[in-house]
Amino acid sequence: xxxxxxxxxxxxxxxxxxxxxxxxxxxxxxxxxxxxxxxxxxxxxxxxxxxxxxxxxxxxxx
Numbered sequence: 404x405x406x407x408x409x410x411x412x413x414x415x416x417x418x419x420x421x422x423x424x425x426x427x428x429x430x431x432x433x434x435x436x437x438x439x440x441x442x443x444x445x446x447x448x449x450x451x452x453x454x455x456x457x458x459x460x461x462x463x464x465x
Contacts (some may be wrong), residue, residue, distance in 0.1 A: 411445055414438035 414437050421431045442448065 408445060410441045414441060
């Protein structure tokens with residue numbers, strides 16, 4: 404679990420700087436995919452899924 408959290412932090416930081424510098428390309432897409440992949444395997448996946456479902460439901464009820 405510690406390795407997964409470290410990879411999430413690493414890929415998140417790299418993705419942040421790539422987006423901030425507006426250097427978007429194939430490498431950025433790979434970093435974003437890896438960030439999402441490793442984030443999904445952490446404990447943060449359940450709250451993120453719950454928040455997303457709640458937002459979708461709130462938008463549909465408008």
